Amino acid sequence: MWGRTDWYILQCKECDYVFAQTDDTWSEAYSHHDEDGQEHYELEHMYDYWPALSKRDKPEWIGDNSISGVKDVDALHTAMMELYGALNSNLPMLSAIGIRTCFDVASELLEVDPALTFVEKLDALMEAKHIREVDRKRLEVAVEAGNASAHRGWKPTANDLATTMTILEHFIFDAFVQPNRRKKLDEDALKMKGTVPPKPFRRKK
Incomplete structure (x- = not known):
């Protein structure tokens, strides 16, 4: 041989x-x-x-140094970058665990008590209107996949990881990026309002 x-x-x-x-x-x-x-x-x-070939392209709102336009989320950005590194290195079990970790980091940044159980964290996120019922069901699937890898040695397929990554990215975009973009758009609209000439006053005959 x-x-x-x-x-x-x-x-x-x-x-x-x-x-x-x-x-x-x-x-x-x-x-x-x-x-x-x-x-x-x-x-x-x-x-x-x-370096390993990219298995999944990062969304345009995740840069090399930050999550686009969002302040004070360095821990989440670091966790996300390590997660993409695990994906690109063909480490499916670590990737699944990383998805769960990113959810925990994001929840804490949204002022959810890290000591709560997973179910309690979902309840708190819903109460604060960060997620809806449909989001809750998706996140349950994604995070339980990470739990299965961490505690039961489950190895997800490429399709499993693609689904759970999409769920995670959707959650983070809605919770952090979208509100920031809305705020920026409101600020721009307010500035523009000050430059638009008012409608001329016409006296009634």
Whole structure:
């Protein structure tokens, strides 16, 4: 038996991005097929990349250094960035746990007592009108997935992670980004109101 790893330095023709690729082959990992009455064997190749290729694009409102336009959420931004790192590194169980962690961090930033149980946190978020009933049901699924990975060793599929990530991103956008954008739009509208000339006064005949 033998194994081999070939390393390559690659560069994208479009953006000049440089990254490393490994190509792993092993004498016992192959596929075969019949062609013209003869058996043909072909080695299977396992490719990996560094830095890891992105498995999920970050939303436009999550920058490299902050969540767009939202102040004092450094802990949440850090947790989210580590979560995307776990996703890109093909770590599904850690990603599921990271989703649960991001929910906990976000809840605390929304002034929910971190000592509460998960169900109690959802109750508090609903009472404060940060989420609706439909959001609660979705978050229950996403966070319980993280609990299953943390406590029962459950390994989610790529589709499972895609669904739970969408739920988490929707929650964070609605709770932090959207209110901030509404506030900014209200402020801009108020400033504009001061520059718009009033309707001229006309005397009644």
